[in-house]
Every structure is written in structure tokens, then in C-alpha cells.
Amino acid sequence: MEKKFFWRLKKWEVIAFVMFYFFFASLYYVTLWINWGSSDKSDSSFFSLIRFIDNCGLQYLIFFLFTVPIWYLVFQQFRGRKLYFRLLIHLVTWPIFVFGTQQVYYSISETLGFGHLEGASAVWDVYIPALFYLIQFGMLHAYEYYKENQRKLILEGELRQAALKSELAAIKAQLNPHFLYNVFNTINASVPAENEKTRNMIAQLSDLFRYQLRASKTDVVTLEEELDFVKKYLNLEKERFKDRLQVDIKVSKDLMKEKIPPMLLQPLVENSVKHGLASLIEGGTISIYIFKEEGKLKFEISDTGIGIQNKQNVFGKGVGLTNTKLRLQKMYQSHLELLDNSPKGLTVKFAI
Structure with a gap:
């Protein structure tokens, strides 16, 4: 089994999530580069680290930092809650993500002397985070559903295998139980009366076989019946272990x-x-x-x-x-x- 990295995540899942961000940041950078004027293109190569950080790297890093606590809340803190409840959480976290990342991005950009969209164009810094939020969390919920479905398929396979083994064991055990009871009774009758302890042990062993046969034919029993069976089993073990x-x-x-x-x-x-x-x-x-x-x-x-x-x-x-x-x-x-x-x-x- 592959070891977990942290927060129930595997190492490759963390790497895939980082690559997901790098892909979208790069895609956004290419889109901006295509739309730059000819003078901008002549002044800069296709890839400039400073320009990459300025135009998209910083913004997607802020997206990532806002995403982590939201992901932890939805997929870790409330992972056992109903899906509709967790979707309602997004109604609160979505606007926080959109407007929070915009304001933090603008503040840091102005502090570092980077440029950002202004005026009517600033609407793109609302639309893009909103769309990106829907894409990333939609994919995360879809992946969670896929993992849960795979877990259920594996569990069902294990249950079928366990059921098959139980059925085979039951078939092997059904060596004419009535014959076994008769043999137990015959052995019990052959034991001298003074060996009452031995007779009781044989009777208890016979009861264990009888209960096991009944268990293969019924879905539920009372707790009293199950405990009576366990007590008889432990009584036989105590004969072996004594004190x-x-x-x-x-x-x-x-x-x-x-x-x-x-x-x-x-x-x-x-x-x-x-x-x-x-x-x-x-x-x-x-x-x-x-x-x-x-x-x-x-x-x-x-x-x-x-x-x-x-x-x-x-x-x-x-x-x-x-x-x-x-x-x-x-x-x-x-x-x-x-x-x-x-x-x-x-x-x-x-x-x-």
C-alpha cells in the first residue's frame, strides 16, 4: 500500500495538484503573451521569469494559498458530512476566494511595483478566479467521488471473496452434522459416570457445533445466544489454560x-x-x-x-x-x- 504524504494525501496527488496550478498559470501566461502588443513581444522573450511572476505566477500562488484552507475545511474537516452540506460551504467560501485573492493580489503587486488590471478590465480578476474556483473544486469533488467508488468496488470484491471462502468452509463443515451429534452422544454415553467433567466438555463442544450450524442458516440471533456461545467456547479454553x-x-x-x-x-x-x-x-x-x-x-x-x-x-x-x-x-x-x-x-x- 502506498504511504500517505500528509493529510491523507499520497505524494503523487500533491505533485499532481501543484502541476495542475502550474499548467493553468502557464496557460494564462501564454494567453497574455499572445495578446501583448508587438512592442512588448520584441522587448521580451517568450518566457521571462520576472514577467511570468508578474503576470500570473503571483496570482496563482495566491489562489493556491487561499485554496488550501478551503480544501482542508471541505475535504478533511467535514469529509464525513453529506455532500449538500459541503456544497453549501462553497457558497460562503467562493466569494471569499474570488474577492479575497483579488485584493491580496492587487496589494502585493502595488507593493512590489508589479502591474495589474485597472478600471473596467479589473472585472477579469473577478471572472477568472471565480471560474478557476469552480473548475478546481469541481475536479476535486469528482476525484473524491472516483476514489470512494473505487474503494467500494475493492470492498465489494473483498466481501465476495470472503463470502466465497465462507461458503466453501461451510460446505466442508457440513459433514452431516447429525452424524457429528450422534457421535458426540455416543462418546458421551461411553464415558464413565464418574467422569462428569469430561461429559460436560463433550456436551459443550456439541453445543458449539450446533450453534455454528444454526449461524450458517440465520441472519441474526439475540445477544444472549451469542454470549452463551462465547461462554461455552471460553469454558473449553479454560479447561486447557486452567487458571x-x-x-x-x-x-x-x-x-x-x-x-x-x-x-x-x-x-x-x-x-x-x-x-x-x-x-x-x-x-x-x-x-x-x-x-x-x-x-x-x-x-x-x-x-x-x-x-x-x-x-x-x-x-x-x-x-x-x-x-x-x-x-x-x-x-x-x-x-x-x-x-x-x-x-x-x-x-x-x-x-x-
Whole structure:
């Protein structure tokens, strides 16, 4: 992935923007040169740096300096707002740009002894900035739309690929689930009665398979059902880790009937166990905190494991985090946020 230069811009985008200004300044210079009288042409070569700065370079530099804060306001500060709201901002910034650049250009030109249009001809120093503003910001909005469309196409492609992998995994997993249940029951029945702990573990494992099969056939489950599945998974992990694994779940009872996609939490919890705590001799704690705020259900899954240094590169490597990220983007336009836990470990946050 190409690194950002600054303000979410790539280096080639900054260069292209500068070249855009140089092109229009040069085009304006050529237009002026063609319209100069014969005496002016004989006194000066086609390109004179002083004349270039005098006639157009200074003016387009001022255009650029006025454009940067307007661009930052529209495309950075309010980048998440509706398009109509950002277009309304232009109704304010357009006249500021047009008349502001004219007055600054005239003031600097008079201070430096450069010439500028006067009288009726000064209307061109209103018309040209106004037209240039429309051209440049029209192109910037069009480019933003193009980038957003490309991002959606890439996301849709990733989702199709993830869906295909999930379908293939589901096909592989459908090894006659009823056969699996019968095998589990047979094994359970063969375990001596005094080994009640082993019988419970087999029963919990059977419940996990049953829930996974149900998850492949339904779009939503209650939060209570999802948490029950996660608890059974963690109970089996605790048999392996013993006292090295501690679990802390904080969820209000009035949220238990909330509807969420199935298998949303377990991949994140499994990631915390597998990649966060498994390698630590002392183990650690898995914390699940779910609450409702501003009409949204918010999730925080934390561990006290080894954490992740490069949090952006983790996506695409692990199936659990990547698929959950794609599901949240597609279903809720929500983002999976990875943060450092305190004093150590990783915290995963998202809202639906």
C-alpha cells in the first residue's frame, strides 16, 4: 500500500495538484503573451521569469494559498458530512476566494511595483478566479467521488471473496452434522459416570457445533445466544489454560434481547486467546464489555496479552479479524477499531 504524504494525501496527488496550478498559470501566461502588443513581444522573450511572476505566477500562488484552507475545511474537516452540506460551504467560501485573492493580489503587486488590471478590465480578476474556483473544486469533488467508488468496488470484491471462502468452509463443515451429534452422544454415553467433567466438555463442544450450524442458516440471533456461545467456547479454553485464563463479561440484562449477526464475537475472542494470551506463561484476562450509547450497541473486547504493534497490517492476515471487519463495513458501515489496552494487550472496539 502506498504511504500517505500528509493529510491523507499520497505524494503523487500533491505533485499532481501543484502541476495542475502550474499548467493553468502557464496557460494564462501564454494567453497574455499572445495578446501583448508587438512592442512588448520584441522587448521580451517568450518566457521571462520576472514577467511570468508578474503576470500570473503571483496570482496563482495566491489562489493556491487561499485554496488550501478551503480544501482542508471541505475535504478533511467535514469529509464525513453529506455532500449538500459541503456544497453549501462553497457558497460562503467562493466569494471569499474570488474577492479575497483579488485584493491580496492587487496589494502585493502595488507593493512590489508589479502591474495589474485597472478600471473596467479589473472585472477579469473577478471572472477568472471565480471560474478557476469552480473548475478546481469541481475536479476535486469528482476525484473524491472516483476514489470512494473505487474503494467500494475493492470492498465489494473483498466481501465476495470472503463470502466465497465462507461458503466453501461451510460446505466442508457440513459433514452431516447429525452424524457429528450422534457421535458426540455416543462418546458421551461411553464415558464413565464418574467422569462428569469430561461429559460436560463433550456436551459443550456439541453445543458449539450446533450453534455454528444454526449461524450458517440465520441472519441474526439475540445477544444472549451469542454470549452463551462465547461462554461455552471460553469454558473449553479454560479447561486447557486452567487458571491462566480469566474471563470478565459486563453486559446489562436489558440488552440480552438485542439482535446481532451470529458468530460476531467469537472470532474476536478467539483471536485474543490465540494471539494475545496463548504465548504468555502467566496467561491473562479476556474482558467483554457491551453497552448501549446514542442508540448504538457498542462492543469492547480486551485482553492483557502481548498486543499488536502494527495494527494496520494485521488485516488480511487473520481470517477472524478480516472477516469481522468486512461484515461490519457491509452490514452497518461500521469500523473495527484496534487500540492498545492498559497496561498491556489489545482492545477491539466497534458499534452497530
